[in-house]
Amino acid sequence: MDNTPRYNNAPYPPYPGFNPPVHYGANYQPYTIQPGPPPPSYVIERPPSNKLPFSFFSSRASTIFAILVVIVALIGVALITAYKLNAFGNQTSYYQPAEKCLPNKTLCNGIAECSEGGDEAGCVRFRWDNSLLEVMSRKQEDHWLPVCSVGVANNFASYVCQRFGFHENPTVEVVTVNDNPSNVGLYTSGSSDTIQGSLDSGACSSGRFLSVRCSDCGIQKKSRIIGGTEAGAGDWPWQISLQIHSNGDYEHICGGTIINNQWVVTASHCFTSSVPLSYWRIVAGTINLDQDRVVSSIAAIFKHEKYNDNTDDFDVALLKLTTPLTFTAGVQPACLPMSQQSFNPNTRCWISGFGKTVATLKETSNVLMNTEVGIISTEVCNSPTVYDGAITPRMMCAGDLRGGKDSCQGDSGGPLVCLQNDRWYLAGVTSWGTGCGQTNKPGVYTHVTEVLPWLYTKMEDSRLLPISAAFGLRGKEIFRWREIGDLSCGVEEEEDAFAL
Template sequence: MHHHSLFLCTSENSCVYYTAFLSIDPPKYYTLHLYWSNSTIQYNIVHLGLSCTGKFRCASGCVSMSAQCDGHFDCEHGEDELSCVRLSGKSSVLQVLIGGVWRTVCAENWDSELSLSACKQLGYLRYVEQKALPLSSIEQDFQSNLVSISMNNTNVQEAIKIHNMTSFSKHLIYFCIACGSRPKFSARIVGGNLSVEGQFPWQVSLHFQNEHLCGGSIISSRWILTAAHCVYGFAYPVLWNVYVGLIDQPVNAVQSLAVEKIIYHSRYRPKGLDHDIALMKLVEPLSFVEPICLPNFGEEFEDGKMCWISGWGATDDGGDVSLHSARVPLISTKACSQPEVYQGYISPGMICAGYLDGGTDSCQGDSGGPLACEDSFTWKLVGATSWGQGCAEKNKPGVYTRITQSLSWIHLQMEVSI
């Protein structure tokens, strides 16, 4: 009998295990609810009946699709009110999910409480800036399917009023955190392609049992983004430390932070290459360090764009102890999927960068570190170092987890853990 299974943890001491027996047509779904306290695990099995075709699936049943993102908790654990807000395109347009359609929020009647509500739904504790700009100034794809806001509510979803015309003159662009800029860094050049202080302030060194294991990127004051293969099988927060502001290994007089929780993508498998992404939540928030910006939904970075990779990995077969960096071009999926490159291995969740003739690449030890691109003086996290073949070999560029394909997962983890 074949079956498909999925775990969903709805709190720190409650998980739901879905299993669908696919030999039944249509498949029947069951859930195994797990509860634990003081090392004791209890469970009960619930038959959910037929699949939720055309409906929204909760952990404990089905609700109408119209219940999703309507401002009311229709699911027992509130799953229907998650992932309801996003920032889209290069313009950073605020959009809300209504009736299964992403709609652009217009600027009329907007206030600071709604701003805070929107940012919290993206996993941020505050907002730093909002701007009302002419509708004509944003990408054409976002100029229809408009919504306005009622002043009677502080919940974004409850306040929505749908308008299918384009009569509004202004829309909202949004910034929940200050990110993507860097101070004027020291002119102390260490030599070669070694990095200088302040060049990549969002770069962190992840130490497992006091040894550097992987790189990572600061995406907010409480969250570090890295690769799933760095933490898979080792997701014990007490064994990890995050070092910020580090140039040289071993550690020397830099900010060290403890880890509260580690989350890797539920679809990541150690024998696979996809969904290679993980998050670490810090016990205490970072101070005086500006994170790198996450890209927005639908934001594209053109092939050939020059970006930067950084990490403490090998520069030859022997490796090194200083933070290195290299400037590399983004490579199209088509070029990276050629037979002589990585045919059959590149998925939509991956992005390639480097030189097909070899010579510059990320190598072992840089896993999880940033592929960072500057766009209009703002640095954005385009990829997280995932895999590759060899080190700077011909036709074997570095492959990175494509951050734009993982935004829903990233913001969901941040939202439920806020």
């Protein structure tokens, strides 16, 4: 059991011109390269004196004051100019420009009413527990309908999955639905550049609907976390190490979870420092960072727009990889949970990571550690003796109230996975906690089911980003290219088109 006090990390090592991160509370925080101890400081008290070295209104004082004002002004102009010229590195993917939307916009009606099309993304979900494909009706906001098994193109399921970055052949089944006595569903009605725009509602005469699984995820194809043990090869093939380049080498900062061959889920609080995109990479396919592994650079980083660095609410981020991963026994995706899927209290789940095995250590672990934890109810976790109301609907707690089993610094962004229906689902993203392994201070994880719409929206809305990155576009230029680019030709036509 670890009874260390709340651990507050040092900031990232300073890169020239980069802003240090703000304080975001007592959370696990990304592991950061530890600086040497600061020199001691002393306060020398002197008796008060009314004497000044010179009069403020003297000509000498006025001259010095004027010089200081000019210097400060020049520094300010220089900083603004450097920022405009992107002199602090490519910040492209940390934040997207805010969308401008028409007043009283309607979600998923097949008509883009926001500048970036965000109102027409994230209009698909997969319902627990038969993976029923549902699309929001374009006639009624927040009304979800299943897709008829007949009356749609044969490759419709592939078309849907590819829009979210799933390029495997999907598994498609035909199922009945008990809570739809009228058999109302969706069928192909025409051509559109959105999923919902090509569908219309009506009665499915067969009473049978599409069940779609976009990938063969959550399978351990295998031949220290606080209180944990070393993981075996292939135990957690979706685990990655998020690393940053520093002092001529790469250092582990956070964990993350592969969800398909080009997207990784991690935590927003891993990116509180302004670091060029080219300094980041992910390492996958290994249980020992000193051994053979798969390395990929990152094309884009998306932090949740509502992330609060004081409360760590909405602590989730998406990484889009420059080059898609090749799946092997050691590199596999975890399953995203489905709509309405729940992880009830006392469910036994697992956490893994390359973080610290003891909170007081300076170094993280090169060996992947794992341990079993139990889901703790929000009611218990919000009690005065635990986290006293700090747990929001986007958070979930897991661990052992007796202490001893927990995540720690360096595990941030990593997976909390639970086995359901013989597959491992990403239930949570390691976010924060008081200390590591302390009594009544379990780990707090971003509740992935609660942020599913955001994940799907970002994956669908960012399909053009690798093309933009390949052309070296940055910042608002990427999104302008998306607005004015010809989306009806070339690779996009091949990706989006499906037979009607």
